[in-house]
Amino acid sequence: MITDNLLEGSPMKLKNPVALVTGASSGIGKATAERLATAGYKVYGTSRRGATSGQRAFEMLSLDVTSDESVAAAVNALLRSEGRLDLLVNNAGFSIAPAGAEESSIEQARSIFETNFFGILRMTRAVLPHMRRQGSGRIVNISSVLGFLPAPYMALYAATKHAIEGYSESLDHELRTRGIRVSVIEPASTNTQFDANLLQPDATLDEYREARAAVAKRMTEMLAAGDQPDVVADAVLKAATATHPKVRYAAGAAASRLRLLRRFAPAGMVDAGIRKTLRLDALTESLPHRRGPGQIVDLAVDDRLGQ
Numbered sequence: 117m118i119t120d121n122l123l124e125g126s127p128m129k130l131k132n133p134v135a136l137v138t139g140a141s142s143g144i145g146k147a148t149a150e151r152l153a154t155a156g157y158k159v160y161g162t163s164r165r166g167a168t169s170g171q172r173a174f175e176m177l178s179l180d181v182t183s184d185e186s187v188a189a190a191v192n193a194l195l196r197s198e199g200r201l202d203l204l205v206n207n208a209g210f211s212i213a214p215a216g217a218e219e220s221s222i223e224q225a226r227s228i229f230e231t232n233f234f235g236i237l238r239m240t241r242a243v244l245p246h247m248r249r250q251g252s253g254r255i256v257n258i259s260s261v262l263g264f265l266p267a268p269y270m271a272l273y274a275a276t277k278h279a280i281e282g283y284s285e286s287l288d289h290e291l292r293t294r295g296i297r298v299s300v301i302e303p304a305s306t307n308t309q310f311d312a313n314l315l316q317p318d319a320t321l322d323e324y325r326e327a328r329a330a331v332a333k334r335m336t337e338m339l340a341a342g343d344q345p346d347v348v349a350d351a352v353l354k355a356a357t358a359t360h361p362k363v364r365y366a367a368g369a370a371a372s373r374l375r376l377l378r379r380f381a382p383a384g385m386v387d388a389g390i391r392k393t394l395r396l397d398a399l400t401e402s403l404p405h406r407r408g409p410g411q412i413v414d415l416a417v418d419d420r421l422g423q
């Protein structure tokens with residue numbers, strides 16, 4: 117039964133708020149589902165494989181966020197059981213292994229958007245009619261530091277996360293007066309199954325082989341030394357329960373540092389820092405259009421000089 121006192125404020129003011137967390141079979145989604153259950157939410161997690169054996173503190177639903185039918189079935193099953201939904205955490209997502217931006221086919225580019233961005237759209241469209249009817253609700257979308265700081269050899273993933281950031285901020289403006297708030301969480305490298313679930317690029321070019329391998333090695337090291345998923349789960353709980361939630365939450369110390377850097381450091385300094393960290397200039401020194409160490413020759417200018 118929906119009552120007027122649900123119209124405003126945090127879902128935690130409810131006795132038994134109900135949460136749905138996509139991609140809760142591992143990593144950040146699993147840690148978030150557990151954290152919310154401990155905080156008093158009735159939690160439904162999801163996996164494309166449905167409920168697998170083993171004990172957990174939350175219910176498990178079968179869900180593939182790339183399918184309209186699957187999304188409708190999962191949301192309807194939850195609403196049939198609980199009659200309401202107070203919090204949606206859009207977490208399901210993956211990345212393509214470090215790859216040049218031109219090393220994925222259009223089909224592969226579509227597939228990462230289909231999960232990371234359109235998956236969020238599908239879930240949001242499925243739950244909003246119910247949240248609007250309730251006059252309350254929270255949507256928390258898992259973005260990334262790559263949602264505000266694009267990295268080379270991860271262009272398509274960064275593009276999906278930028279799309280999430282833009283969509284979420286627009287949506288939050290639209291829904292605020294309807295008692296619904298939308299936030300994004302921006303984790304830095306987090307130690308999960310993320311690297312095991314990377315999709316390999318499907319249109320590789322020899323020219324990028326060395327750079328791709330070097331960035332992949334660096335990424336594996338960064339993920340292994342990254343935050344624990346609990347750090348992100350804590351940020352989700354904060355966004356879900358704040359009386360006045362922010363649109364963006366950096367998750368953990370590394371993400372907070374990067375956000376400050378992006379906001380206050382001169383763009384040239386950030387650009388140079390990324391190139392230095394990933395040794396991008398050294399990686400392309402052997403290519404034919406380079407003249408001397410560390411100096412990139414503009415191809416167009418070079419061609420004109422050669423006329």
Ligand code: NDP
Pocket residue numbers: 138139140141142143144145162163164165179180181182207208209210211231258259260261302303304305306307308309310311313339342
């Ligand atoms: P994991 O690979 O450990 O978890 C990914 C989860 O997404 C799994 O539970 C998987 O469920 C689910 N999933 C994947 N595709 C689909 C789909 N089509 N439909 C439904 N569920 C799907 O990775 P993380 O925990 O690290 O990633 C979670 C989120 O955090 C992602 O959005 C990622 O972009 C983001 N992130 C991760 C960072 C990191 O360094 N790890 C950093 C910044 C952001 P199943 O396979 O069981 O269906």
